[in-house]
Amino acid sequence: MPRVEIYDTTLRDGTQGEGISLSAKDKVKIALKLDELGFHYIEGGWPGSNPKDLRFFELIREHQLKNARICAFGSTRKSGTAADQDENLQQIVRSKAPVATIFGKTWDFHVTHALMTTLEDNLNMIEESVAYLKQQGMEVFYDAEHFFDGFIANREYALATLQAAKKGGAARIILCDTNGGHLPNEIFDLVSAVKQVIDLPLGIHCHNDSELAVANSITAVQAGVIQVQGTINGYGERCGNANLISIIPNLAFKCHIPSLPEESLAELTDLSRFVSELANMHPMNNQPFVGGSAFAHKAGVHVNALLKNPQTYEHLEPEKVGNRRRVLVSELSGLSNLVYKYQESDLGLGLGLEKEDNRKLLDELKELENQGYQFEGAEGSFELRVRKAFYDYQEPFTLESLKVLIELREGTVYSEAIIKIKVNGQVMHTAAEGNGPVNALDNALRKALEGFYPEISSFQLNDYKVRVLDEKEGTGAVVRVLVESGDGHSSWGTVGVSPNIIEASWEALVDSIAYGLLRLENKGELATDQIINGFIRNKC
Incomplete structure (x- = not known):
């Protein structure tokens, strides 16, 4: 099956999301990352709208891209203005991007009520704008804005707008669910109908207002489109755009339709977090495929089956998308959770514990959870509890x-x-x-x-959260403090609980330092003269 083109619009459509802002240099960093992974098209922005986007197109020309083609975005010419005199189109040409993506009105309602012009004038605007940009040596993609709404309202006119783009010389016609309100069966039927009358390659551009942008994009591919537009992590205006981080592995592993190179699929988790970091957005724990909770297991029954065969409760091997399996310890845990934690530990935990000891530790952990402790996001504190319970652990x-x-x-x-x-x-x-x-x-x-321990100078506090556990107690309530620390290479979480926020914070901070030192000693990265008597003595 032919490879589906992946068109990323994070740098333009994604930045329209609330709270998201990228500098021109941030955009360049993301573009280079996308190019490295084999993305086919990268929409850099709307050069006619702001100086930042103009600056991006200047900066990106300093780099030789290996895979992607940069696209400049804009609208069709204004009514009453010739294409070669339209400032928006002129800025697209000045961007020196090899590809121009312009949008025009497909829905007759928008032509008469938004553009305030005639239906015939709109057709001329589309054709002449596409033709002018093509004459300037650019490959031109036409985004048919509100296509599905327009097709349902006035099929004949919606198709006429696509024919105008084709006549002007468009290389691709992109069908847009701009309001994000359509269902997969509608998308499939309408894309199939367009393919019968338009012999140009088609693309799909979906918004997520009905939580269906990913499903609609995949359905459109199954109906015959060859290009999918979307953003990393689904960033975008209102409820966001189609999430390429979910679309790409679904196409590859579920539909067996290639898009990115196979080796790039294992980089999707890193890509997702890389973009969220530059966008100053917290990674979504429950994001499919790449979220921290995507392959996290909590219930004892699930973990018991997981130990026998991961396919019992996982639809995909997490490593295929660069993620990892996690087993949580909580009040829902069984002995299988502890066994799994022992097995996955890279700090020397063995399997020499008796079942009775396991049950005792599990009961103690559940009692701590009853008091307000939570070890799901505090695996550093969990590790220390295990060592204190069954190993000759000495605190540093x-x-x-x-x-x-x-x-x-x-x-x-x-x-x-x-x-x-x-x-x-x-x-x-x-x-x-x-x-x-x-x-x-x-x-x-x-x-x-x-x-x-001079090594602790590399430890840094990444996050600090306080949760009130019994609100009705007011300022006298028990609080839980979760601390996330890191050393520039990895991170770990620790927890403290107390009616006194200072005491809870101290407990979490102490665990944070102790666990960081534990990791270093296990790796042999503490100087030997610092390990007086050692603070780990493993009984196993």
Whole structure:
């Protein structure tokens, strides 16, 4: 089967999503990543709309792309303006992009009520705009805006707009579900109808207002389109665009229709997170294929079956899209969850525990969850609990005393933490300030430990979340603090629970440092003179 073209519009349509903004340099980084993975077309923006998009087209010309062709976006000429005099079309030409993608009105309702012109004038605008851009040496794609609405309202006129684009010399005609309101069966039937009268290659561009953009795009491919337009992570205006991160593996693994090179499919998870990072958007845990929860298993019955054969509760091997399987430990866990955690650990956990010991630990963990602990996002704290329960684990430091001072002085709040800890038999007494009590605690702890473990300077706090567990108790409620830390290469989560937010934060911070050091010692990356007596003694 012929390869389906993947047309990415993250840099233009995706940035219309609420809260998403990309600099020109961000756009270049994303474009280079997409090109590396084999995307066929990358829409860089609308050069006639803002200076940032113009700057992108200047910057991207400094790079030699291996696979993708850059597209400049815009609209058909204005009514009453010749194509060679239209500023929007002139900006598209000045972008020096090899491909021009222009949209025009397909729905007669939009022609008369939005453009405020005649149906015949709109047909001329489409044909002349396409023809002018082609004369400038550009490959031209025509986006038939609101096509499906227009086809249902006035079939004859909707097809006439496509014929005008064809007459002008369009290389592709893209059928757009601009309002995102159509069902897959409608998409299939209407695409099939168009193919009978338009002999140009067709594409599909769907919005997600009915949560069907991915399904509609795949259905359109099955009906015969050869190009799919969408965005990374489904970013876009209102409810977003068709999510290419889901479309690409569905085409490859479910429909057996190739698009990107096979080796690029295992990079989809990294691509998703790369774009979300540049867009300053939190990765969606429940995103299909690439989300952190996409292959996460919690129920004991599921994990028991998973140990026997992963296909029992997974539709796809996570590695095929660059993701990984995760097993969670919670109040829903069974012994299988613990066994799986032992097996997947890369820190030396063995399988030498008796079933009775496993059951005891599981019961203890469930009781902790009942108190408010949550180990789903805190696998660092889980690992430490296991080692404390069944291995001769020695903590790298112990707390002697802790004091936090908060002072309001001249309208400004000052925070100071004073701690006394014991490290390898030596007592360290130190203090540090911070922009809040938790920051002061973190600074004081690091200050006390860096002389013994200088490696912790690479540890950084990536995220800090506080959850009130029993709201009816007001300010006296128990809180759960989740901390995510990292070292630039990997990240880990830890948890603390207490009616006192400072105590809960301290518990999570201590686990964070201890777990980071545990990882380093296991990898042999702590200096030997720092490991006095060692703080891991494995019984197995």
